[in-house]
Amino acid sequence: MSRYRIAWLPGDGIGNEVMAAARLVLDQVGLEAEYLPGDIGWEFWRCEGDALPQRTLDLLQSVDAALFGAITSKPAKAAEAELNPELHGKGLVYRSPIVRMRQMLDLYVCLRPCKAYAGNPLNFREGINLVVFRENTEDLYSGVEFNPVPQELSGLLEKISPPFSAFKDLPNDEVAISCKINTKKGSAAIVRAAFDFARKDKRKKVTIVHKANVVRATDGLFLDEAAAVAREYPDIPMDSANVDAICMWLLKNPDNYDVLVAPNLYGDIISDLAAQMVGGLGFGCSGNIGRKMAVFEPTHGSAPKYADQWKVNPIATILASKMMLDWLGEKEKGQRLEEAVATVIKEGRVRTYDMGGQAATMDMAEAIGEKLSVLS
Numbered sequence: 001m002s003r004y005r006i007a008w009l010p011g012d013g014i015g016n017e018v019m020a021a022a023r024l025v026l027d028q029v030g031l032e033a034e035y036l037p038g039d040i041g042w043e044f045w046r047c048e049g050d051a052l053p054q055r056t057l058d059l060l061q062s063v064d065a066a067l068f069g070a071i072t073s074k075p076a077k078a079a080e081a082e083l084n085p086e087l088h089g090k091g092l093v094y095r096s097p098i099v100r101m102r103q104m105l106d107l108y109v110c111l112r113p114c115k116a117y118a119g120n121p122l123n124f125r126e127g128i129n130l131v132v133f134r135e136n137t138e139d140l141y142s143g144v145e146f147n148p149v150p151q152e153l154s155g156l157l158e159k160i161s162p163p164f165s166a167f168k169d170l171p172n173d174e175v176a177i178s179c180k181i182n183t184k185k186g187s188a189a190i191v192r193a194a195f196d197f198a199r200k201d202k203r204k205k206v207t208i209v210h211k212a213n214v215v216r217a218t219d220g221l222f223l224d225e226a227a228a229v230a231r232e233y234p235d236i237p238m239d240s241a242n243v244d245a246i247c248m249w250l251l252k253n254p255d256n257y258d259v260l261v262a263p264n265l266y267g268d269i270i271s272d273l274a275a276q277m278v279g280g281l282g283f284g285c286s287g288n289i290g291r292k293m294a295v296f297e298p299t300h301g302s303a304p305k306y307a308d309q310w311k312v313n314p315i316a317t318i319l320a321s322k323m324m325l326d327w328l329g330e331k332e333k334g335q336r337l338e339e340a341v342a343t344v345i346k347e348g349r350v351r352t353y354d355m356g357g358q359a360a361t362m363d364m365a366e367a368i369g370e371k372l373s374v375l376s
Protein backbone atom coordinates (compact mmCIF):
# COMPACT_ATOMS: atom_id res chain seq x y z
CA MET A 1 0.00 0.00 0.00
CA SER A 2 1.25 3.45 -0.86
CA ARG A 3 1.71 5.70 2.08
CA TYR A 4 0.27 8.86 0.50
CA ARG A 5 -2.40 9.75 -2.02
CA ILE A 6 -1.26 12.68 -4.13
CA ALA A 7 -3.46 14.45 -6.68
CA TRP A 8 -1.50 15.03 -9.87
CA LEU A 9 -2.64 18.09 -11.84
CA PRO A 10 -0.36 18.95 -14.79
CA GLY A 11 -2.77 21.53 -16.29
CA ASP A 12 -1.76 23.42 -19.44
CA GLY A 13 1.27 24.23 -21.58
CA ILE A 14 4.57 23.32 -19.97
CA GLY A 15 2.70 21.93 -16.93
CA ASN A 16 3.04 18.42 -18.24
CA GLU A 17 6.79 18.75 -18.82
CA VAL A 18 7.72 20.19 -15.44
CA MET A 19 5.50 17.62 -13.72
CA ALA A 20 7.25 14.76 -15.56
CA ALA A 21 10.52 16.13 -14.19
CA ALA A 22 9.09 16.33 -10.66
CA ARG A 23 7.83 12.76 -10.90
CA LEU A 24 11.27 11.50 -11.80
CA VAL A 25 12.83 13.03 -8.70
CA LEU A 26 9.96 12.04 -6.39
CA ASP A 27 10.40 8.43 -7.50
CA GLN A 28 14.14 8.70 -7.07
CA VAL A 29 13.85 10.14 -3.55
CA GLY A 30 11.70 7.14 -2.67
CA LEU A 31 8.36 8.70 -1.81
CA GLU A 32 5.77 5.95 -1.43
CA ALA A 33 2.76 7.49 -3.09
CA GLU A 34 -0.15 6.82 -5.35
CA TYR A 35 -0.50 9.62 -7.89
CA LEU A 36 -4.07 10.36 -8.96
CA PRO A 37 -4.44 12.41 -12.14
CA GLY A 38 -6.95 15.25 -12.05
CA ASP A 39 -8.59 17.35 -14.77
CA ILE A 40 -7.84 21.04 -14.68
CA GLY A 41 -7.13 23.70 -17.28
CA TRP A 42 -8.04 25.35 -20.50
CA GLU A 43 -9.23 22.21 -22.29
CA PHE A 44 -11.90 21.70 -19.61
CA TRP A 45 -12.98 25.32 -19.86
CA ARG A 46 -13.38 25.02 -23.64
CA CYS A 47 -15.19 21.69 -23.62
CA GLU A 48 -17.15 21.81 -20.37
CA GLY A 49 -17.20 25.49 -19.45
CA ASP A 50 -15.35 24.72 -16.21
CA ALA A 51 -11.55 24.77 -15.88
CA LEU A 52 -11.84 23.22 -12.41
CA PRO A 53 -14.58 20.59 -12.63
CA GLN A 54 -16.38 19.38 -9.51
CA ARG A 55 -14.80 15.91 -9.90
CA THR A 56 -11.38 17.52 -9.46
CA LEU A 57 -12.50 19.36 -6.33
CA ASP A 58 -13.82 16.03 -5.00
CA LEU A 59 -10.48 14.40 -5.78
CA LEU A 60 -8.63 17.21 -4.00
CA GLN A 61 -10.76 16.71 -0.93
CA SER A 62 -9.85 13.04 -0.79
CA VAL A 63 -6.04 13.24 -0.99
CA ASP A 64 -3.15 14.07 1.34
CA ALA A 65 -1.68 16.73 -0.95
CA ALA A 66 -1.53 17.79 -4.59
CA LEU A 67 1.08 18.86 -7.07
CA PHE A 68 -0.08 21.25 -9.74
CA GLY A 69 1.71 22.32 -12.93
CA ALA A 70 0.44 25.44 -14.64
CA ILE A 71 -2.68 26.97 -16.07
CA THR A 72 -3.46 29.23 -18.98
CA SER A 73 -5.56 32.22 -17.95
CA LYS A 74 -7.14 34.69 -20.33
CA PRO A 75 -9.28 37.77 -19.75
CA ALA A 76 -13.04 37.10 -19.56
CA LYS A 77 -13.95 38.08 -23.14
CA ALA A 78 -11.10 36.15 -24.79
CA ALA A 79 -12.02 33.14 -22.65
CA GLU A 80 -15.65 33.23 -23.69
CA ALA A 81 -14.68 33.42 -27.38
CA GLU A 82 -12.82 30.09 -27.07
CA LEU A 83 -15.71 28.19 -25.51
CA ASN A 84 -17.19 25.27 -27.38
CA PRO A 85 -20.01 26.86 -29.52
CA GLU A 86 -22.80 25.03 -27.68
CA LEU A 87 -21.68 26.64 -24.40
CA HIS A 88 -21.89 30.20 -25.74
CA GLY A 89 -24.53 32.54 -24.31
CA LYS A 90 -24.95 30.47 -21.12
CA GLY A 91 -23.47 33.18 -18.96
CA LEU A 92 -20.36 31.12 -18.16
CA VAL A 93 -17.62 33.32 -16.73
CA TYR A 94 -13.97 32.32 -16.66
CA ARG A 95 -12.28 32.69 -13.28
CA SER A 96 -8.76 31.48 -12.66
CA PRO A 97 -9.01 27.86 -11.44
CA ILE A 98 -6.02 28.24 -9.15
CA VAL A 99 -7.64 31.21 -7.41
CA ARG A 100 -10.91 29.26 -7.11
CA MET A 101 -9.09 26.22 -5.79
CA ARG A 102 -7.40 28.32 -3.10
CA GLN A 103 -10.74 29.77 -2.04
CA MET A 104 -12.93 26.68 -2.29
CA LEU A 105 -10.49 24.52 -0.32
CA ASP A 106 -9.63 27.36 2.07
CA LEU A 107 -5.91 27.10 1.30
CA TYR A 108 -5.39 30.32 3.22
CA VAL A 109 -1.59 30.31 3.31
CA CYS A 110 0.47 30.92 0.21
CA LEU A 111 4.03 30.11 1.21
CA ARG A 112 6.76 31.24 -1.18
CA PRO A 113 10.36 30.61 -0.17
CA CYS A 114 12.92 32.49 -2.29
CA LYS A 115 16.42 31.21 -1.72
CA ALA A 116 19.52 32.06 -3.76
CA TYR A 117 21.23 28.71 -4.29
CA ALA A 118 24.98 29.23 -4.39
CA GLY A 119 26.36 29.41 -7.91
CA ASN A 120 23.08 30.11 -9.71
CA PRO A 121 24.19 32.56 -12.42
CA LEU A 122 20.77 34.22 -12.18
CA ASN A 123 21.08 35.23 -8.53
CA PHE A 124 20.62 38.94 -8.03
CA ARG A 125 22.93 38.56 -5.05
CA GLU A 126 24.30 35.51 -3.24
CA GLY A 127 22.92 34.61 0.16
CA ILE A 128 19.34 35.84 -0.28
CA ASN A 129 16.95 33.73 1.75
CA LEU A 130 13.48 35.28 1.91
CA VAL A 131 10.16 33.68 2.70
CA VAL A 132 6.91 35.32 1.63
CA PHE A 133 3.63 34.50 3.39
CA ARG A 134 0.83 35.67 1.15
CA GLU A 135 -2.79 35.66 2.32
CA ASN A 136 -4.46 33.42 -0.24
CA THR A 137 -8.25 33.74 -0.19
CA GLU A 138 -9.32 37.36 0.38
CA ASP A 139 -8.40 40.92 -0.54
CA LEU A 140 -8.65 42.09 -4.17
CA TYR A 141 -8.99 38.42 -5.13
CA SER A 142 -12.42 38.22 -3.47
CA GLY A 143 -14.09 38.10 -6.89
CA VAL A 144 -16.68 40.69 -5.78
CA GLU A 145 -16.48 42.92 -8.83
CA PHE A 146 -18.76 45.10 -10.94
CA ASN A 147 -18.37 46.25 -14.53
CA PRO A 148 -20.71 47.95 -15.24
CA VAL A 149 -21.64 49.11 -11.76
CA PRO A 150 -25.30 48.39 -10.91
CA GLN A 151 -27.46 51.42 -10.14
CA GLU A 152 -28.32 50.18 -6.61
CA LEU A 153 -24.65 50.05 -5.76
CA SER A 154 -23.69 53.46 -7.15
CA GLY A 155 -26.78 54.99 -5.50
CA LEU A 156 -25.82 53.49 -2.15
CA LEU A 157 -22.17 54.51 -2.43
CA GLU A 158 -23.19 58.06 -3.26
CA LYS A 159 -25.24 58.12 -0.06
CA ILE A 160 -22.78 56.56 2.33
CA SER A 161 -19.30 57.39 0.99
CA PRO A 162 -18.43 61.05 0.36
CA PRO A 163 -15.35 60.28 -1.81
CA PHE A 164 -17.67 58.46 -4.23
CA SER A 165 -19.09 61.84 -5.31
CA ALA A 166 -16.02 62.17 -7.57
CA PHE A 167 -17.41 59.32 -9.71
CA LYS A 168 -21.15 59.86 -9.35
CA ASP A 169 -21.79 61.76 -12.58
CA LEU A 170 -20.17 59.14 -14.80
CA PRO A 171 -22.39 56.65 -16.67
CA ASN A 172 -22.45 53.30 -14.86
CA ASP A 173 -20.76 51.52 -17.74
CA GLU A 174 -17.80 53.84 -17.52
CA VAL A 175 -16.92 52.82 -13.99
CA ALA A 176 -15.75 49.46 -12.66
CA ILE A 177 -15.43 48.42 -9.03
CA SER A 178 -13.38 45.55 -7.57
CA CYS A 179 -13.90 45.04 -3.86
CA LYS A 180 -10.89 44.53 -1.62
CA ILE A 181 -12.31 42.45 1.20
CA ASN A 182 -10.12 41.65 4.19
CA THR A 183 -11.24 40.02 7.41
CA LYS A 184 -9.79 39.97 10.91
CA LYS A 185 -9.85 36.17 10.87
CA GLY A 186 -8.06 35.88 7.51
CA SER A 187 -5.49 38.54 8.37
CA ALA A 188 -4.71 37.07 11.79
CA ALA A 189 -4.44 33.57 10.32
CA ILE A 190 -1.78 34.43 7.73
CA VAL A 191 0.22 36.55 10.16
CA ARG A 192 0.11 33.75 12.72
CA ALA A 193 1.35 31.29 10.09
CA ALA A 194 4.27 33.63 9.35
CA PHE A 195 5.21 34.00 13.03
CA ASP A 196 4.87 30.26 13.72
CA PHE A 197 7.20 29.59 10.81
CA ALA A 198 9.67 32.27 11.96
CA ARG A 199 9.80 30.72 15.42
CA LYS A 200 10.20 27.15 14.18
CA ASP A 201 12.75 28.05 11.52
CA LYS A 202 14.67 30.43 13.85
CA ARG A 203 14.22 33.40 11.53
CA LYS A 204 15.45 36.82 12.55
CA LYS A 205 12.42 38.97 11.74
CA VAL A 206 8.88 39.17 10.36
CA THR A 207 7.99 42.17 8.18
CA ILE A 208 4.33 43.14 7.72
CA VAL A 209 3.71 44.54 4.22
CA HIS A 210 0.76 46.89 3.67
CA LYS A 211 -0.37 50.28 2.39
CA ALA A 212 -2.34 51.36 5.44
CA ASN A 213 -1.49 55.04 5.01
CA VAL A 214 -3.76 55.16 1.93
CA VAL A 215 -5.89 52.03 1.91
CA ARG A 216 -7.03 52.74 5.42
CA ALA A 217 -9.97 50.44 5.98
CA THR A 218 -8.66 47.11 4.69
CA ASP A 219 -4.92 47.49 5.17
CA GLY A 220 -5.57 49.29 8.45
CA LEU A 221 -7.44 46.19 9.63
CA PHE A 222 -4.64 43.93 8.37
CA LEU A 223 -2.00 45.96 10.16
CA ASP A 224 -3.97 46.10 13.44
CA GLU A 225 -4.51 42.35 13.39
CA ALA A 226 -0.83 41.81 12.56
CA ALA A 227 0.23 43.95 15.51
CA ALA A 228 -2.09 42.02 17.83
CA VAL A 229 -0.72 38.66 16.65
CA ALA A 230 2.87 39.92 16.91
CA ARG A 231 2.32 40.58 20.63
CA GLU A 232 1.85 36.83 21.08
CA TYR A 233 5.40 36.33 19.77
CA PRO A 234 7.54 38.68 21.86
CA ASP A 235 10.62 36.57 21.03
CA ILE A 236 10.42 37.41 17.31
CA PRO A 237 11.32 40.91 16.10
CA MET A 238 8.80 42.44 13.73
CA ASP A 239 8.56 45.57 11.64
CA SER A 240 6.20 46.85 8.99
CA ALA A 241 6.56 48.74 5.74
CA ASN A 242 4.52 50.04 2.85
CA VAL A 243 4.44 47.76 -0.16
CA ASP A 244 5.98 50.32 -2.52
CA ALA A 245 8.86 51.01 -0.15
CA ILE A 246 9.46 47.28 0.32
CA CYS A 247 9.97 46.90 -3.43
CA MET A 248 12.85 49.38 -3.27
CA TRP A 249 14.35 48.22 0.00
CA LEU A 250 14.26 44.56 -0.89
CA LEU A 251 16.48 45.31 -3.87
CA LYS A 252 18.70 47.67 -1.95
CA ASN A 253 19.19 45.67 1.24
CA PRO A 254 17.88 42.13 0.81
CA ASP A 255 19.80 41.02 3.90
CA ASN A 256 17.64 43.24 6.08
CA TYR A 257 14.61 41.04 5.35
CA ASP A 258 13.70 37.52 6.23
CA VAL A 259 10.01 36.55 6.56
CA LEU A 260 7.52 38.87 4.82
CA VAL A 261 3.76 38.67 5.31
CA ALA A 262 1.23 40.47 3.14
CA PRO A 263 -2.39 40.61 2.00
CA ASN A 264 -3.14 38.68 -1.19
CA LEU A 265 -2.33 41.14 -4.00
CA TYR A 266 0.74 42.71 -2.40
CA GLY A 267 1.94 39.18 -1.64
CA ASP A 268 1.43 38.24 -5.28
CA ILE A 269 3.56 41.17 -6.37
CA ILE A 270 6.38 41.01 -3.84
CA SER A 271 6.70 37.25 -4.31
CA ASP A 272 7.43 37.76 -8.01
CA LEU A 273 10.00 40.38 -7.10
CA ALA A 274 11.61 38.08 -4.54
CA ALA A 275 11.56 35.15 -6.99
CA GLN A 276 13.34 37.24 -9.61
CA MET A 277 16.05 38.02 -7.06
CA VAL A 278 16.86 34.31 -6.80
CA GLY A 279 16.72 33.33 -10.45
CA GLY A 280 13.25 34.15 -11.71
CA LEU A 281 10.49 31.93 -13.00
CA GLY A 282 12.55 28.77 -13.06
CA PHE A 283 13.08 28.93 -9.30
CA GLY A 284 9.87 30.32 -7.72
CA CYS A 285 7.84 27.68 -5.90
CA SER A 286 4.68 27.89 -3.80
CA GLY A 287 2.61 26.00 -1.33
CA ASN A 288 -1.10 26.74 -1.06
CA ILE A 289 -1.69 25.41 2.40
CA GLY A 290 -4.92 24.81 4.28
CA ARG A 291 -5.77 23.21 7.59
CA LYS A 292 -6.11 19.70 6.14
CA MET A 293 -4.59 19.66 2.71
CA ALA A 294 -2.18 21.58 0.53
CA VAL A 295 -1.51 22.13 -3.17
CA PHE A 296 2.07 22.77 -4.30
CA GLU A 297 2.98 24.46 -7.56
CA PRO A 298 5.68 26.34 -9.41
CA THR A 299 4.89 30.07 -9.34
CA HIS A 300 5.30 30.38 -13.11
CA GLY A 301 2.51 30.12 -15.67
CA SER A 302 1.92 27.70 -18.54
CA ALA A 303 4.35 29.44 -20.96
CA PRO A 304 2.47 28.40 -24.16
CA LYS A 305 5.37 29.69 -26.23
CA TYR A 306 7.65 26.97 -24.82
CA ALA A 307 5.08 24.16 -24.62
CA ASP A 308 6.13 20.77 -26.07
CA GLN A 309 9.75 21.85 -26.44
CA TRP A 310 10.89 20.16 -23.22
CA LYS A 311 13.36 22.94 -22.54
CA VAL A 312 11.98 24.91 -19.59
CA ASN A 313 13.63 24.78 -16.22
CA PRO A 314 11.84 22.27 -13.96
CA ILE A 315 13.60 23.39 -10.75
CA ALA A 316 10.61 25.48 -9.57
CA THR A 317 8.36 22.41 -9.71
CA ILE A 318 11.05 20.21 -8.18
CA LEU A 319 11.38 22.69 -5.31
CA ALA A 320 7.56 22.69 -5.00
CA SER A 321 7.83 18.89 -4.61
CA LYS A 322 10.40 19.46 -1.87
CA MET A 323 7.90 21.73 -0.11
CA MET A 324 5.30 18.98 -0.46
CA LEU A 325 7.67 16.44 1.13
CA ASP A 326 8.23 18.80 4.07
CA TRP A 327 4.51 19.38 4.48
CA LEU A 328 3.83 15.64 4.45
CA GLY A 329 6.36 15.30 7.26
CA GLU A 330 8.97 13.63 5.01
CA LYS A 331 11.66 16.02 6.19
CA GLU A 332 14.65 13.82 5.48
CA LYS A 333 13.50 13.24 1.89
CA GLY A 334 12.79 16.97 1.48
CA GLN A 335 16.25 17.82 2.74
CA ARG A 336 17.90 15.30 0.46
CA LEU A 337 16.01 16.61 -2.54
CA GLU A 338 17.01 20.18 -1.77
CA GLU A 339 20.62 19.14 -1.33
CA ALA A 340 20.54 17.43 -4.74
CA VAL A 341 19.12 20.57 -6.37
CA ALA A 342 21.68 22.78 -4.63
CA THR A 343 24.54 20.52 -5.72
CA VAL A 344 23.49 20.48 -9.38
CA ILE A 345 23.17 24.28 -9.36
CA LYS A 346 26.52 24.73 -7.66
CA GLU A 347 28.37 22.39 -10.02
CA GLY A 348 26.90 24.30 -12.97
CA ARG A 349 27.39 21.46 -15.44
CA VAL A 350 23.69 21.06 -16.23
CA ARG A 351 21.91 24.32 -16.96
CA THR A 352 18.65 25.01 -18.77
CA TYR A 353 18.38 27.87 -21.28
CA ASP A 354 17.29 30.44 -18.67
CA MET A 355 20.52 29.72 -16.78
CA GLY A 356 22.57 30.19 -19.94
CA GLY A 357 22.88 26.48 -20.73
CA GLN A 358 21.46 23.98 -23.18
CA ALA A 359 20.15 21.24 -20.96
CA ALA A 360 16.63 20.02 -21.57
CA THR A 361 13.93 19.77 -18.91
CA MET A 362 14.55 16.06 -18.34
CA ASP A 363 18.35 16.47 -18.38
CA MET A 364 17.96 18.68 -15.35
CA ALA A 365 15.60 16.20 -13.67
CA GLU A 366 18.01 13.35 -14.38
CA ALA A 367 20.99 15.30 -13.04
CA ILE A 368 19.09 15.94 -9.81
CA GLY A 369 17.96 12.30 -9.75
CA GLU A 370 21.58 11.14 -10.05
CA LYS A 371 22.64 13.28 -7.11
CA LEU A 372 19.79 11.77 -5.13
CA SER A 373 21.03 8.26 -5.82
CA VAL A 374 24.44 9.27 -4.49
CA LEU A 375 22.93 10.96 -1.42
CA SER A 376 20.61 8.08 -0.48
Ligand code: IPM
Pocket residue numbers: 073096098099268299301
Ligand atom coordinates in the same frame (compact mmCIF):
# COMPACT_ATOMS: atom_id res chain seq x y z
C1 IPM B 1 0.31 33.43 -8.75
C2 IPM B 1 -0.30 33.81 -10.07
C3 IPM B 1 -1.82 33.74 -9.97
C4 IPM B 1 -2.24 34.77 -8.94
C5 IPM B 1 -2.55 33.90 -11.29
C6 IPM B 1 -2.12 32.88 -12.31
C7 IPM B 1 -4.04 33.89 -11.13
O1 IPM B 1 0.15 35.06 -10.46
O2 IPM B 1 0.07 32.30 -8.29
O3 IPM B 1 1.02 34.24 -8.17
O4 IPM B 1 -2.47 35.92 -9.27
O5 IPM B 1 -2.36 34.40 -7.78
Ligand code: MG
Pocket residue numbers: 268269272
Ligand atom coordinates in the same frame (compact mmCIF):
# COMPACT_ATOMS: atom_id res chain seq x y z
MG1 MG C 1 1.66 35.87 -9.18
